Amino acid sequence: MFPLDTIGRVALVTALAEEEERKSLALKARTNGYTVCLGRVGSMDSEKVVAAIETAAVREGLTRPEYPEEHALYHAIIEALHGVTRGQMVLSGIHRTVGLRFSVVRGPRSVSVPSHGEWVAVGLYGTIGAPLKGNEHEVVGLGMSHL
């Protein structure tokens, strides 16, 4: 249904899909030249969200352990968090918590413009709300940077 041919769509689709479909979508994206790292994180502590995504990407070798790539990944994470937090990058500080699926993707900005270098994208999908089960709604975020 969704051609997995741009880095943003790969990041979003693999974050949005049901847990059991995420891996097969990631594999399909791989045939288009995208490497995908999947994970989940739930916390009232925004620092833990950032650290969980960084750690997953580094551990799976998606980004090289060099500062330029880590800088790119960090900026992609922070941009994606803007979509999730919508104005103030604070969770517990304003009494809210998130439960997110994340996806980190490496590859061309678009399959049709592969010559323009590699990029990293972070997709986030899940819920934000009060620290009370059920009092929450969906949120999404997408950030990206050149590598």
Add this chain to the structure above:
Amino acid sequence: MFPLDTIGRVALVTALAEEEERKSLALKARTNGYTVCLGRVGSMDSEKVVAAIETAAVREGLTRPEYPEEHALYHAIIEALHGVTRGQMVLSGIHRTVGLRFSVVRGPRSVSVPSHGEWVAVGLYGTIGAPLKGNEHEVVGLGMSHL
């Protein structure tokens, strides 16, 4: 692939899909109790983006012409724009432009919790970049409010 059973997923999937599939996805979501209004807007002028979405939703009768519903829609639009603009809600003012598909959805927060009232969600997907063809990358936004 994506169960159209939460308002956020309906908004995102109908914004993310290829132009020719959006309508059929919107119809499928309708069987789950969601009304969907689809559109596109491209501009360097953020005001035009807000106005295009408001106008489409009102014209198609998705929101009632009463202030509370328009207030809800407005807040959902602004929240979605946070994901697109990532920090400063300014387009031409910092020399950038957007091309977006939008989707406005009305219905339950989730098919499985229909008793919690109606909500409105706005999904945005497209590109942001310099006012120069090709110098752009994908962005996404999702905002929602109770009705």
Add this chain to the structure above:
Amino acid sequence: MFPLDTIGRVALVTALAEEEERKSLALKARTNGYTVCLGRVGSMDSEKVVAAIETAAVREGLTRPEYPEEHALYHAIIEALHGVTRGQMVLSGIHRTVGLRFSVVRGPRSVSVPSHGEWVAVGLYGTIGAPLKGNEHEVVGLGMSHL
């Protein structure tokens, strides 16, 4: 002196007034169709400010224990905090503390337009400053949402 005929004025006047007058003003507003919940909170921890207001409103039955109403109240609180924090929704993180009187009001946006549904408004008035007695000045905030 102040006609208590709009939800914002009711919220502000009952937050601004001297402690001993707040209750009688709240009672007067009740004759115009407004329910008012009053309280105070002082903290360096912004989370405690949000939680104190939410708890007071729920405990006094001003908002129904359903997510749409809690979502409306939450947004009204966050909007009011913008007036208090003026740019960064952080207290201890930038070495400052608040002492606030709050007021949560439920009713029509205006007595003269009662048909446009119910709204919830949050009024905040007090001081912000260094965690050192006397080094502080007044702040105010008003937020509102449709119910």
Add this chain to the structure above:
Amino acid sequence: MFPLDTIGRVALVTALAEEEERKSLALKARTNGYTVCLGRVGSMDSEKVVAAIETAAVREGLTRPEYPEEHALYHAIIEALHGVTRGQMVLSGIHRTVGLRFSVVRGPRSVSVPSHGEWVAVGLYGTIGAPLKGNEHEVVGLGMSHL
């Protein structure tokens, strides 16, 4: 009802009051050592709001035509606009307009602590909303700076 004995309350009360009462409240505040300048401004253009307040204060001699005082006034205006705009200091750019009464006050932070120098405060009260009569709700703002 409201003791006019702090600069913030003077600014807010003279902004909140009915048009015909504002002048007499300003005069009463004068007996407490406060100078007050009153005005109104309605615009979709945030620049006009800032300029209207600056011009009124300078024209009435409330602030001296020297940069330090104008700098203090400017910061007080911008702080007050945070309460009105709640997150993004943009009006027409996100398709909204304001109608505000403003009040600029000069005097001690509090009548009971006159030794701590002179301050300037800006109070704003009015409505924000869509550029469509009736689709608007109340907003308030208070900013202040030492002189």
Add this chain to the structure above:
Amino acid sequence: MFPLDTIGRVALVTALAEEEERKSLALKARTNGYTVCLGRVGSMDSEKVVAAIETAAVREGLTRPEYPEEHALYHAIIEALHGVTRGQMVLSGIHRTVGLRFSVVRGPRSVSVPSHGEWVAVGLYGTIGAPLKGNEHEVVGLGMSHL
């Protein structure tokens, strides 16, 4: 006095220096592996500030005419503007104007860590203030991105 051995210092020093010294400092930095592009821009229109810096860097060949490098430069400019605008990336919209010297630098993050790839940095120094000669004060900004 200032060892020109980190990209940030090169960007700041060549922005801060007197007009007649900027070129010789840029040449000295070149011996450390830094390419520097210098310019000036004054405007109430933030878009013109962004465009002036982008145009200068592209025209002098400091960044390659490919999107990844232009994306890096754009982010460095926006980061530097945070230091100049301090909260709201708006100039005329809140009735203020800037007069800035800018410097765009390409090279290693630090002479002592040349292996960590190339970076681009933007230094800004000048004044911000009311559109009235003399009512202004100094501002500075520094932004950077990996290439």
Add this chain to the structure above:
Amino acid sequence: MFPLDTIGRVALVTALAEEEERKSLALKARTNGYTVCLGRVGSMDSEKVVAAIETAAVREGLTRPEYPEEHALYHAIIEALHGVTRGQMVLSGIHRTVGLRFSVVRGPRSVSVPSHGEWVAVGLYGTIGAPLKGNEHEVVGLGMSHL
């Protein structure tokens, strides 16, 4: 190289210089009528950064222990932090840390316009990055207020 004749340049130059040169630059600035207080602070906790600067300025008698002067200093610090944090005034909350040299300066806005009152400026220079040695880059900030 840099005429120490404006408060912003004094603050920046004494923050940017090598540790062993800072004191002699501060002394030179003193002959132009500027008092300078120097220090360093490294932390993931933004509150500690604010408190370290406030404490140093008060301890060295740069600002008088009265609220108006402390209010001016506080605003100068917060403005300078905008340049360092570039969007969200949060350090550990988004998994980053700073190492900064700071400089607080008191004196005329410019040696050539001494009649316009005294000002206080805060200059910050150092690095921001992941809590991992080497994964960091330079940042700068400048804030100022009238006294």
